[in-house]
Amino acid sequence: MAEEKRILFEKYEVGRLLGTGTFAKVYYGKEISTGDDVAIKIIGKDHVAKRHGMTEQITREISVMRLVRHPNIVELREVLATKKKIFFVMEFISGGELFERLDKGGKLPEDLARRYFQQLISAVDFCHSRGVFHRDIKPENLLVDGNTGDLKVSDFGLSAMLLPEGESHGGGEEALLRTRCGTPAYVAPEVLRKKGYDGATADIWSCGVVLYALLAGFLPFLDENVMAMYTKILKADFEFPPWFSPESKKLISKLLVSDPSKRISISEITRNSWFRKNFKPPMAFTIDTPIPSPISSPPDHPPSKKVKMKKKSQNEEDVSPRSFNAFDFISSMSSGFDLSSLFEKKPRPKRMFTSRLPAKRLKERLEAAAREMDMRVKHVRDCKMKLQMRKEGRKGRLSVTAEVFEVAREVSIVEFCKCSGDSLEYQRFCEDDVRPALKDIVWTWQGDNNSNPNDDGDDDHHHNNGHDDDDDIVNVI
CATH class of the missing domain: 1.10.510.10 (Transferase(Phosphotransferase) domain 1)
Structure with a gap:
């Protein structure tokens, strides 16, 4: 009989229990697309709601770990959430305390x-x-x-x-x-x-x-x-x-x-x-250093042998925008999966938006806006580019990636991801530069509740997607 595996958000295999705390459990995991080892901390939202100050503590921890990306600090790769649970996906450190x-x-x-x-x-x-x-x-x-x-x-x-x-x-x-x-x-x-x-x-x-x-x-x-x-x-x-x-x-x-x-x-x-004595300063992160992203990072390694995935040809990868599957779209854009509406009192800079422009045209608009903001543009592939400020910031030049995904012929998504530079400058860049420059082509920003003019207020189809919350971790053979 094949070994039973647990799959989280169609992205991570969940393995053995690494540790248990008062309000959280930490599991060993593996990212399916890359084969990378991760640690997954799972916190029940009911515990958070009952414990005084716990909401603020988790909000602060997320905010802090977004700011402190350093070779000698455990990396927070992403935070996912459902109606009942919060998932911290972190770098796995194998050597212990x-x-x-x-x-x-x-x-x-x-x-x-x-x-x-x-x-x-x-x-x-x-x-x-x-x-x-x-x-x-x-x-x-x-x-x-x-x-x-x-x-x-x-x-x-x-x-x-x-x-x-x-x-x-x-x-x-x-x-x-x-x-x-x-x-x-x-x-x-x-x-x-x-x-x-x-x-x-x-x-x-x-x-x-x-x-x-x-x-x-x-x-x-x-x-x-x-x-x-x-x-x-x-x-x-x-x-x-x-x-x-x-x-x-x-x-x-x-x-x-x-x-x-x-x-x-x-x-x-x-x-x-x-x-x-023998001091070697840590290597700085540069624009060429890939930053793991919940959706947009291409696999750097072959997919896990346990999960069969169809690979695109090199020509297809270079020419066409990568597509969003329905689960990725819902988990990224629905407020049911967005921690900002649950924990953060102040609106935070948005890093993803949808548009009704075709992917190719949207990419052209992005490139033109970047040049108007005095940024260098470097093409990674046809619908992904790296943008770098010409002006030095607090932590060097701010560098970001911008990638266009195709959800349907009439709907595209753009995701921004910081590569290097100051995180606070990046947040200001998203709010003060990107949003005004692209407001005429944006349909919705991630996490904005009233941006969609066709929204009738019924979000059940976003939250449930045909199954209840207990199916977030599904068993496969």
């Missing part, structure tokens, strides 16, 4: 501890540049890639994000955070106090505790009595084991400083001689 390596083997060799610390600081520095503060940095939230041995920061559920329009994370009373959160042994002294704290300096303290734990095999402030541990943290009262090198002790002494105003900054850390 860094905590497990400490728990089994104790302290790490100094060179390996330094490498992990370098990658941790690179990831945290990137987060801070986006106005994101993790607030729960600890070895349990640091994963190790089983293939490359690289560190990956995970779990942004307790993170904080300062919005760009406030420009407040540079300082001032309004920039201070006030929520006491994190794991006690890793939390900064200022978080324990009742006054506000700066998220960046608090993260740096936690990085210092992690570095100490990597080199020592135990924590600097650990005590069976929680209040005694808090007292040690508030005073930064700790001792070095005899095997610590003088250079590592100097750095940790600057990281674990009780007064956050006197604590070393990330820019100073990256100039430290101990830190810089």
Whole structure:
């Protein structure tokens, strides 16, 4: 008898259970079209609705993980939803938690501890540049890639994000955070106090505790009595084991400083001689780096052997726009599958729209609009192009892909996807540049409730599609 497989949204095979939390389960999965391994976190919406603050936490985690795409941060590939469940599809990290390596083997060799610390600081520095503060940095939230041995920061559920329009994370009373959160042994002294704290300096303290734990095999402030541990943290009262090198002790002494105003900054850390030894900055993402997309990414690898898929000829792929199947169209455009209507109070920049122009003509309009916005245009194939701003932004030049899909002869869909550059600039690009430039050819924008002039308000055909919500994961033999 053939092995039973579970298929999610006709896109992912769902495998073994990897872990269980209070409100979520994480499964191993495989993307059918590419064969890529993924981790799928499933959260029940009924749990979210009942738990105070859970809605805001999930919304924040999604928003944060869209902003922080970095080689040393676990990638959120996409978020899917039905009436009852939310699905986080994430990069699968096979090496497990860094905590497990400490728990089994104790302290790490100094060179390996330094490498992990370098990658941790690179990831945290990137987060801070986006106005994101993790607030729960600890070895349990640091994963190790089983293939490359690289560190990956995970779990942004307790993170904080300062919005760009406030420009407040540079300082001032309004920039201070006030929520006491994190794991006690890793939390900064200022978080324990009742006054506000700066998220960046608090993260740096936690990085210092992690570095100490990597080199020592135990924590600097650990005590069976929680209040005694808090007292040690508030005073930064700790001792070095005899095997610590003088250079590592100097750095940790600057990281674990009780007064956050006197604590070393990330820019100073990256100039430290101990830190810089054999330091290899992570490779930056460029316009030629493909970004996985829920719908538009072409397979880079052969399809899974378990699922038979008809392949197009090279000529057909280059000349014709790729088609949307009905399920993709419904799951992308229906509010029943769109998280924005469920969680986000403010409208977010839209990245997909439908048009009644033929695909070829729509592609020509896109190219003309891009040139008017002073963007370079590079054709990937006939109905997919890469667009790059000529002007430098906060994180280099903004680069996006725009691809046209054919739903029917009279209906086409355009999907935008950021390749590189600043995520906030990308959102402004979608709202302030793309929408006005193309308003005369757009029929509906994804997530806009009243954009369709022919909509009679009955969405049942979108939500159910002939089956109830319990059939979201279907069994096939």
